[in-house]
Amino acid sequence: MNLFLDTADIAEIKKVHEMGLLDGITTNPSIIAKSGRKFTEVIKEICSFVKGPVSAEVLATDAKTMIKEGLELAAIAENVVIKVPLIPEGIKAVVEFTSKGISTNVTLCFTANQALLAAKAGATFISPFIGRLDDVGYDGLELISEIREIYDNYGYETQILAASVRHPIHFKEVALRGADCVTIPYGVFEMLFKHPLTDSGLAKFIEDSKKLTW
Template identity: 90%
Template sequence: MNLFLDTAEIAEIKKVHDLGLLDGITTNPSIIAKSGRKFTEVIKEITSFVKGPVSAEVLSTDSANMIKEGLELASIAENVVIKVPLIPEGLKAVVEFTKKGIRTNVTLCFTANQALLAAKAGASYISPFIGRLDDVGYDGLDLISEIREIYDNYGYETEILAASVRNPIHFKEVALRGADCATLPYSVFEMLFKHPLTDIGLSKFLEDAKKLTW
C-alpha cells in the first residue's frame, strides 16, 4: 500500500521524504490556507522534490472553471494530480481531464455508489473519507471493502486512496481491506512507529551495548 502524507507543511514532508517512505502528497484548500502562502507557490515547492503524485485541488464548483484551474495546476509539474469534489460538475471535469491524459483524485467520497461513478468517469484515485463517516455513526472501513469489491468485480483501475485516516488502526485496517494508498496527517504517521515493547527492547539493547567493545 502506498503511503501519502496529507499536509502542505514542507518540513513535515521533507522528514518523511528523507526516510524513503513517502509515495505521494495530498493537499486541499484548507491545508494550504493554514500555511499562509500562495496556493501555486506551495504546490511548486512540493513538486520540486517529491516525485510521486501530488494532489492539488481546484477551487471552483463548475466544470468549465475546474478544467481551467486544473490545466493551470497540471502545468506546474508532471506529477500533479488534479483533485476535484465528487459532484456532477466535478465528474464532468474528470471525464475531460481523462481525455487529456491528466490524472485526477476525486475527493469527498462517502458511498460506494459515488465511488462507482468516479471510476466510470475515469478517476485515477478515489478518496473515501473513513474518519468523517465514523464521526456520523457509520463504519468508514466498510466503505473501503465495498469499493474494493466493486472495482475488482468490473476491473476498474481507479486506485482507492483512503483519506481521513485518524489513527494507526485505521491505517492497518484499510491495508487489510485492500486500499491502494492511504493519506495520513504527519501526527498519525509518527504513531505508526510506536509500541511500548519496542521502547523497552531498545532501552535494554542500549544498556547491554554499553558492556560491549566494538
C-alpha cells in the first residue's frame, strides 16, 4: 500500500521523505491556506523534491473552469495530479483530463456508486473519505471493501486512495481491505510507530546498553 501524506507543511513532508517512506502527497485549498503562501508556489516546492503523485485541487465547480485550472496546475510538474470533486461537472472534467493523459484524483467520495462513476470516467485515483462517513454514523471502512470488490469485478485500474484517516486502526483496516494507497496527516503518521511495549523495550535496551563497552 502506497503511503501519502495529507499536508502542505514542507517541514513535515521532508521528515517523512527523508525516511524513504513517502510515496506521494495530497493537498487541498484548506490545507494550503493555513500556510499563508501562494497556492501554486507551494505545489511547485513540494514537486521539487517529491517525485511521486502530488494532488492539487481545482477551485472551480464548473467543468470548463476546472479544465482551465487543471491544465495550469498540470504544467507545474509532471507528477501533479489534478484533484476534482465528485460532482457531475467534475466527472466531465475528469473525462477531458483522461483524454489528455493527465492524472486525476476524484475526491469527496462517499458511496460505491460514486466510485464506479469515477472509474468509468478514467480517474487515476478515487478518494473515499472514511473518517467523515464514520462521523455521521456510516461504516467508512465497508466502503473501501465495496469499492475494491466492484473494481476487481470489472478490472478498473483506478486506484483506491483511502482518505480522511483519523487513527492507526483506520490505517491498518484500509490495508486489510485492499486500498491501493492511503493518505494521512502527519500526526497519524507519528502514531504508527507508537506502542507501549516498544517504548518499554527501548527504555530497557538503553539502560542495559549503559553497562556495555563498545
